Amino acid sequence: MLAELDNIHQEALAAAKQVADQAALDEWRSRYLGRNALLTQSVKQLGSLSAEERPAAGQKINQVKQALEAAYEERKAALQADQLQRSLETERLDVTLPGRKLPLGRLHPISQTLRRINVIFAEMGFQVYRSRDVETDEYNFLLLNFPPNHPAREMQDSFYVEGGSADNPLLLRTHTSAGQIHAMREFAAEAPDNPPPVRIVLPGMCYRYEQVSARSEVQFTQVEGLAVGADITFGDLKGTLTDFARRFFDADVRTRFRASHFPFTEPSAEMDVECFVCGGGGCSVCKHSGWLEILGSGMVHPNVLRNGGYDPERYTGFAFGMGPERLTMLRYRIEDIRNFWRNDLRFLEQFS
Amino acid sequence: MKVPISWLKDFVDLDGVSIEHLAHTLTMAGLEVEEIRYIGLPIPSGQQLSKLSGLAWDREKIVVADIREVGPHPDADRLVLCRLYDGEKEHSVLTGAPNLFEYKGQGELKPPIKVAYAKEGAEIYDGHQAGSHKTTLKRTKIRGVESYSMVCSEKELGISEEHEGVLFLETDAAAGTPLADVLGDAVFDIAITPNIARNANIYGVAREASALLGRPLKPMPLEVQADGPKIEGAARIEISEPELNPRFVLGMIRDIEIKPSPEWVRRRLTLAGMRPINNVVDATNYAMLELGEPLHAFDYDVLVQRAKGKPPVISTRRAKKKETLTTLDGVERQLDDFTVLVCDSAGSLSLGGVMGGLESEVTASTRNVLLEGAAWNFINIRKTLNAQRLASEAGYRFSRGVHPAMAERGVNRGLELMRQWASGSVAQGLVDEYPLPPQPSVVEIGPGDALRWLGVELSTEQLSDILGRLGFEVKAKGDALTVTTPDHRLDIGEGVIGKADLMEEVARIYGYENIPATRLGDDLPPQRGNRTLEIEERIRDLLARLGLQEVMTYRLTSPEQETRRLPVGTPPDDKPYTQLSNPISQERTVLRKSLLASVLEIVERNANIRERLGFFEIGPVFHASEAGPLPDELQRLVLALRGPRQPGHWQGGDVGALDFYDVKGVVTALLSGLGVDGLAFEPAQHPAFHPGKSARVLAGEQQLGVFGELHPQVQAQYDLGGHPVQAAALNLDAIYSLVLARFDSRGVPAYPPVLEDMAFVVDETVAAGQIEALIRQTGGKMLSDLQLFDVYRGEQIGAGKKSLAYQLTYQDAERTLTDEDVSKMRHRIVKRLEQELGAKLRA
Structure with missing residues (x-):
């Protein structure tokens, strides 16, 4: 009987190697391990064996059975691997066919720039303060040291709004500087004798009476900044704005401060930044000057401090103003400012 | 300038x-x-x-040359041939310059005419073309005569637009001298x-x-050689409003000869942007350009005639009501009561500080000139210029402020120049009324101020040196400097303002680049944050995550553009527009009242560019306020969707049109993303929206906005393409107040949920929201989630009925739910829905 079991074992293993698919393997299993298989039948023959032979035969049956079951699993795994291999070889996609398009939302490029500016200044302790679009002459001009009929008013052509009085007309703010006074007065009211220091940026929409062209718009955003404290100098203005320029343009750019004039600051300065495209060597972005005019700034005029409730004998400060559109145009080489409010998707889609 | x-x-x-x-x-x-x-x-x-x-003039090719003789062209009357010496040899040069014709046939010219000569290959401007176009001289033949060089006009040299004749040089420079050495500038x-x-x-x-x-400044040129009879008695001045006219000075020159000014004077004036007129007018302009004091020359004899032979009395006063004056430019001007006039006994002569009148102007026959230099209130001059819509060189300067001390200086300078260019004799002395001399500002500063404002350490010597160079009088006493403003400037204030004014001067001259850049060392203010901005930015991010594109639009619009957002015939609302008093175009006359209109214009603009559109904008609308003249600026959010649900794909996909439930989905996702709870939706009545396909969204009692499909008539008023636009208009001011600063999170359940599907058949009139609310109410805490997954109408359930199928998720935080728990709950829900809504559980 032991010899017979060995035969079965050998025959089955040989047959397993011939099996080519799962159906044949199942057939193989029923033939060698099924109810009518010789091996199964041989268990029934155990009873006919002597007590001495029986343990060895029983053990042998078990061995063969385990071996065949292992052979089955092995063959099954091999067949599955083969099949996987075949399917991997045949299931080939054209990977160049387009993927499914998912709607991708985006922020307007000016929103993105405003955020970038706000974040850089937030890290320097400047917080966002917003105020209204429609202003009084008082806040937009008078309290910012633009007296009536002052020549400086001609630098800014305003849109006037119906409903104001003759001595305090309403207008669309020409700069977010109008918010400076609102902010200072609000903070100073907390402690009129000892107002807290101020560090704010004032983003917002501004308006000027200008013909729309590739270079100018009737409305534009502006970010004004204001720092007021007991010990703030023109040197601090230079340092702060230079840090800003480096952060904004992601480059170790040099800055240059030119004397300028704004009624609400004194001394006043225009800040130029070394062209971040050419590194100062001259290119079309900087019109071959090597420098880009970025923002206006200056030490807050004593009249403005006083109008805001801050004693100019005790406080100094600096202010600055920049145009997000211009910064965005420089950063992405946008040629036409009208793109921003036109909102053509072919423009907007570029700024993800 | x-x-x-x-x-x-x-x-x-x-x-x-x-x-x-x-x-x-x-x-x-x-x-x-x-x-x-x-x-x-x-x-x-x-x-x-x-x-x-x-x-740039080539030093070899553009030189001074002598025209030795002007001869005729063999067969062209309008051309002449010049015998010209360029320092090396003689050339025969062809020209059509009319100012050479008079010399034709005079033989050898002695002295020769000095001209600017351009040789072959020289680059000059083309004199025959308008504007400045460079051209290079090439050898050619004109009317049979060889030509390779040219005698130049001012235009060809880039000096002025003058091309009537060639430029005659008043120079001693020898022929062959590079022109750049003589005229280069x-x-x-x-x-x-x-x-x-x-x-x-x-x-x-x-x-x-x-x-x-740091180079010395030569003194102001103020000497005047006055040797004529004294001016005393020749004229008198009366000033009625010193505030408006603080000083008035008159000088006089007699027996002048009106003629053109010398060539160098005319060239200087031209380069400075003024047209030369004659020696007297040029002298007033030259003195003005040089010193900044505008002058006005009167024909003295005309004034005497107007005064009926008596010495004229020049007076200044405000214009009377309805008074007019015809100014030099020939315009008859209606004057305002603030306009200051210069008058004589016969009437008005000029607009003070702005422009002269026609009658008393200097003419070719003028012999005696009375020269005015005055000081005016710059704000009043500005008002006058604005009211008269007038710009003049005098007005430009006087409207920006000219120190009254300059009046006397200007008159002396003008008289001296007239004497030099028009001969004549200057009367001794001036008639000078100076009722209101300005007080000079005196400011105390010290090194501490430079440190405080500029952040730079400057010694008293440095400060004193810098201010001294600008003409300030500086007296040092220890660390303090007493700085007195010179009498040519009016811009330095008193006290702390004066200090700031002086610090600007110090910074400018010391050099901004020499002030070290530092970082803010001052106390950081209390950090307050900006809550509405933070929420706004969260909304932007949420909507971008939902696939929408942000837009930013014009806040200026016109009522015509905005009415398109409403069906024709919609009665206008009673809220007036915030109106511009000076609109720049018909399209932008008011501030917008509707953000929906703004966004629909953008949908329209992009309607044919992309099939699927999803936009949003956050921004203010402007509504008249009851509180005062300033409008309320209300923060709004509008979003709009249009087109197929998914962008087209070669495998197909969900290309059905975006509909009400898409925009509802966005609104719901946004509000739940902001953590706004307890939302309710009700049918809306809003003229812009389809009456059956729009809803208002509420949080409790508060309406947050409306959304839905655009009214078909509104859709038709825009060019929006075929698909209906779905839009939402939300009130951000209301939403801001509902966004909580924080919330309590929930733990992840430790026990398994039990899921169960239930379908209810109800009358069509029953809203899904009612069923959902009732199930939730009944399910209480045990019901952790409820999702509608099917709505069915059909014969199986009968007409006028619908079946809504829900998946319910039961969950208990403390234990595993038993079949009995679930079964009890199911019965309660079924019973409640049956009782209150007549719902039948669908088998």
Whole structure:
């Protein structure tokens, strides 16, 4: 009987190697391990064996059975691997066919720039303060040291709004500087004798009476900044704005401060930044000057401090103003400012 | 303001200072040289702060030459042939210049006529073309005569637009001298900001250059050779409003001869942007450009005639009601009661400080001139200019402030120039009424101020030196400096303002680039945050995550554009627009009342660009306020969707049109993303929306906005393409107040949920929201989630009925739910829905 079991074992293993698919393997299993298989039948023959032979035969049956079951699993795994291999070889996609398009939302490029500016200044302790679009002459001009009929008013052509009085007309703010006074007065009211220091940026929409062209718009955003404290100098203005320029343009750019004039600051300065495209060597972005005019700034005029409730004998400060559109145009080489409010998707889609 | 360098050199030594360095230095100090126009001098390549323009004259090819004889052209009457010596040899040069014709056939000219001569290959401007187009002289034949060179006009040399004849040089330079050495110049165009109005003249710029370069400034040219009879008795001045006219000065020159000014004067005026007229008018303009005091020349004899032979009395006064004056430009002007007139006994003569009248002008026959220099209130001059819509050189300067001390200086300078150019004799003395001399500002400063404002340590010596260079009188006493403002400027205030004014001057001259950049060391203010901005930015991110594109639109619009958002015939609302008083175009006359209209315009613009559109905008609308004249600025959010649900794909996909439930999905996702709870939706009645396909969204009692499909009539008023637009208009001010600063999170359940599907058949009139609310209410805490997954209508359930199928998720935080728990709950829900809504559980 032991010899017979060995035969079965050998025959089955040989047959397993011939099996080519799962159906044949199942057939193989029923033939060698099924109810009518010789091996199964041989268990029934155990009873006919002597007590001495029986343990060895029983053990042998078990061995063969385990071996065949292992052979089955092995063959099954091999067949599955083969099949996987075949399917991997045949299931080939054209990977160049387009993927499914998912709607991708985006922020307007000016929103993105405003955020970038706000974040850089937030890290320097400047917080966002917003105020209204429609202003009084008082806040937009008078309290910012633009007296009536002052020549400086001609630098800014305003849109006037119906409903104001003759001595305090309403207008669309020409700069977010109008918010400076609102902010200072609000903070100073907390402690009129000892107002807290101020560090704010004032983003917002501004308006000027200008013909729309590739270079100018009737409305534009502006970010004004204001720092007021007991010990703030023109040197601090230079340092702060230079840090800003480096952060904004992601480059170790040099800055240059030119004397300028704004009624609400004194001394006043225009800040130029070394062209971040050419590194100062001259290119079309900087019109071959090597420098880009970025923002206006200056030490807050004593009249403005006083109008805001801050004693100019005790406080100094600096202010600055920049145009997000211009910064965005420089950063992405946008040629036409009208793109921003036109909102053509072919423009907007570029700024993800 | 145009400043020829050659003129500046009258007052400050610029030897060894390049034109470009000077321009850079002035620009950095606030006198922005916008453009440098080169007149013959070499134009540098490389980077400059200023725009560069002009023409460089080749030193070999453009030279001084002598015209020795002017002869006829063999067969052209309108051309002449010049025998010309260029320092090396004689040439025969062809020209059509009319100003050479008079010399034709005079034989050898002695002395020869000095001209600017361009040789073959020289680059000049084309005199026959308008504008400045460069051309290179080439050998050619004109009417059979060989031509390879040219006698140049001012236009061809880039000096002026003059091309009537060739330029005659008044020079001793020998033939062959490079023209650039004789006429080479550069003209700065300097932007004069209001704070440096005192520099709107050559001497002012020279003073700045001197201070910045540390070179001495030559004194103001004020000498006048006055040897005529005294002026006393020749005229009298009466000033009625010293506030408006603080000073009035008259000088006189007799027996002048009106003729053209010398060539160099005419060229200087031309380079400075003024047209030469005659020697007297040129003298007034020259003195004004040089010192900044506008002058006015009267024909004295006309004044005497008007005074019926008596010495004229010149008076200044406000204009009377309905008074008119015809000014030099020939315009009859209606005057305001603030306009100040210069008058004599016969009537008005000129608009004080702005423009002369026609009648008393200097003419070719004028023999005696009364010269006016005055001081005016600059604000009043500005008002006058604005009211008269008038611009003049005098008005430009007086409206920015000219110190009254300059009146006397200007008159003396003008008289002396007239004497030099028009002969005549200057009357001794001036008639000078000076009722209101300004007090000079006196300011105390010290090194502490420089440290406090500028952050730089400067000694009293340094401060004193810098201010001294600008003409301030500085007295030192220990660490304190007493600074007195010179009598050519009005811009220095008193006290702390004066200190700031002086610090600006110190910073400019010391050099901004020399002030070290530092970081803020001052106390950080209390950090307050900006809650509404933070929420707004969260909304932007949420909507972008939902696939929408942000837009930013014009806040200025017109009522016509905005009414498109409502069906034709919708009664207008009673809220008035915030209206511009001075709109720049018909399309932008008011501030918008509707953000929906703004966004629909953007959908329209992009309707044919992309099939699927999803936009949003956050921004204010402007509504008239009951609280005051300023409008309320209300923060709104509008979003709009249009097109297929998914972008087209080669495998197909969900290409059904975006509908009400898509926009509802966005609104719901946004609000739940903001953590706004307890939302309810009700049918809305809003004219812009489809009455059956729109809803309002509420949080409790508060309406947050409306959304839905655009009303078909509104859709038709825009070019929006075929698909209906789905839109939402939300009130952000309301939403801001509902966004909680924080929330309590929930734990992840430890026990398994039990899921169960239930379908209910109800009448069509029952809203899904009612069923959902009832199930939730009944399910209480045990019901952790409820999702509608099917709505069915059909024969199986009968007409007028619908079946809504829900998946319910039961969950208990403390234990595993039993079949019994679930079964009990199911019965309660079924019973409740049956009782209250007549719902039947669908088997």
